[in-house]
Amino acid sequence: MYEKSKELFERAQKSIPGGVNSPVRAFKSVGGTPLFMQKAKGAYMYDADGNQYIDYIASWGPMILGHAHEPIVKAIQEKALDSTSFGAPTQLEIEMAELILSMVPNVDMIRMVSSGTEACMSAIRLARGYTGRNKIIKFEGHYHGHADSFLVKAGSGVATFNIQTVPGVTAGVANDTLTAAYNDLDAVKKLAAEHKGDIAAIIVEPVAGNMGCILPQPGFHEGLRQLCDDEGIVFIFDEVMTGFRLAAGGAQERLGIKADLVTYGKVIGGGMPVGAFGGKKEIMQHIAPLGNVYQAGTLSGNPIAMIAGYTLLTELKNNPSIYKELEEKTIYLRDGLNEVLKAWGQPYIINQLGSMISIHFSDHAVVDFATAASANNELFKKYFHAMLKRGVYLPPSAFESWFLNNALTYADLDKTIAATKESLQELV
Numbered sequence: 001m002y003e004k005s006k007e008l009f010e011r012a013q014k015s016i017p018g019g020v021n022s023p024v025r026a027f028k029s030v031g032g033t034p035l036f037m038q039k040a041k042g043a044y045m046y047d048a049d050g051n052q053y054i055d056y057i058a059s060w061g062p063m064i065l066g067h068a069h070e071p072i073v074k075a076i077q078e079k080a081l082d083s084t085s086f087g088a089p090t091q092l093e094i095e096m097a098e099l100i101l102s103m104v105p106n107v108d109m110i111r112m113v114s115s116g117t118e119a120c121m122s123a124i125r126l127a128r129g130y131t132g133r134n135k136i137i138k139f140e141g142h143y144h145g146h147a148d149s150f151l152v153k154a155g156s157g158v159a160t161f162n163i164q165t166v167p168g169v170t171a172g173v174a175n176d177t178l179t180a181a182y183n184d185l186d187a188v189k190k191l192a193a194e195h196k197g198d199i200a201a202i203i204v205e206p207v208a209g210n211m212g213c214i215l216p217q218p219g220f221h222e223g224l225r226q227l228c229d230d231e232g233i234v235f236i237f238d239e240v241m242t243g244f245r246l247a248a249g250g251a252q253e254r255l256g257i258k259a260d261l262v263t264y265g266k267v268i269g270g271g272m273p274v275g276a277f278g279g280k281k282e283i284m285q286h287i288a289p290l291g292n293v294y295q296a297g298t299l300s301g302n303p304i305a306m307i308a309g310y311t312l313l314t315e316l317k318n319n320p321s322i323y324k325e326l327e328e329k330t331i332y333l334r335d336g337l338n339e340v341l342k343a344w345g346q347p348y349i350i351n352q353l354g355s356m357i358s359i360h361f362s363d364h365a366v367v368d369f370a371t372a373a374s375a376n377n378e379l380f381k382k383y384f385h386a387m388l389k390r391g392v393y394l395p396p397s398a399f400e401s402w403f404l405n406n407a408l409t410y411a412d413l414d415k416t417i418a419a420t421k422e423s424l425q426e427l428v
């Protein structure tokens with residue numbers, strides 16, 4: 001069934017570390033051979049052996065309307081004829097910035113970069129430059145990309161591979177990153193008091209997605225917002241996952257919270273390498289060339305990446321019903337999964353908001369990294385493979401949210417629920 005993928009994986013390991021260009025793709029935490037993809041259309045991916053899968057990772061978020069979405073493919077093809085990069089400004093970059101500002105609340109200015117990592121890294125530097133302070137607070141199990149400052153108690157692959165300290169991150173950098181448990185406002189207040197006047201920023205995944213999907217508890221973000229106001233701390237919403245996914249205006253809109261700086265990635269690029277950070281003018285004007293906080297990029301605002309993102313965001317802006325449809329589908333899936341999991345009789349938790357959802361095999365609420373990590377993640381591995389065998393491609397780790405795309409049909413969701421029912425019988 002996976003012969004060609006196995007062959008490719010053997011070959012890949014000779015020239016690429018671990019055979020992959022991003023660690024979670026290696027299937028290391030769930031075991032088995034990573035599947036090499038050949039093509040994808042709508043909600044389906046096809047591997048090198050020609051197997052078809054219903055896709056629940058959507059390239060880890062970006063493909064919110066499904067793969068090879070025709071308007072995006074066409075726009076890229078047309079744009080490429082006019083050159084793929086200039087290294088000089090273009091009108092399209094202004095249109096993209098104006099479009100983003102028209103969709104997201106509370107952002108006066110935006111700077112485009114090429115990945116979510118770059119966006120978060122730059123936002124932190126800006127917060128430090130703006131406040132003249134060194135330390136940041138992040139949350140255990142949250143992932144903000146692979147920049148040094150964030151690889152302290154991080155989520156996603158860092159949690160999946162159980163990497164406690166990342167070699168190559170200097171003690172000095174690590175010491176400037178303070179961590180607290182997600183949803184533990186008192187712990188954050190304590191850190192802020194202990195390091196009074198030293199904290200430049202609090203960065204948070206507004207709805208966590210890198211330890212499975214975990215929702216903010218009522219009052220948590222409101223408390224952080226207040227603390228930041230009281231202490232002159234820059235409040236950063238990392239909306240790389242949630243931006244343009246939970247709502248056109250992202251988690252700021254969905255949760256009704258105003259951040260000082262916001263980072264974007266994934267959906268913003270329509271499947272091309274794009275990230276962005278933006279926020280209040282008062283802070284953003286400290287970025288070079290307006291200010292001295294240096295940040296740059298040879299391919300930032302790249303025309304092919306911009307047209308892909310612009311085309312997707314335009315469709316999302318013009319069709320707000322997409323978010324309603326996506327959420328209805330996700331709730332339908334959640335309810336169907338609930339039914340078969342309940343009948344199965346073993347403990348489980350489903351967390352869901354908008355089109356983000358995940359299952360933890362746990363007998364306690366999953367509200368932070370400790371509760372996510374203490375779930376039965378061995379069971380998740382078996383579940384993952386049982387689903388894969390039945391043509392459903394879930395994230396290959398319990399420490400990842402599933403992402404629904406709007407090309408999924410109710411028949412696909414029914415198949416997924418039926419596959420879960422069958423798979424559960426193999427899990428005991």
Ligand SMILES: Cc1ncc(COP(=O)(O)O)c(C=O)c1O
Nearest residue numbers: 115116117143144145240241265
């Ligand atoms: C919340 C969050 N922030 C930042 C990043 C880093 O983005 P990228 O992988 O584009 O560098 C990710 C990636 O998964 C993410 O989920």
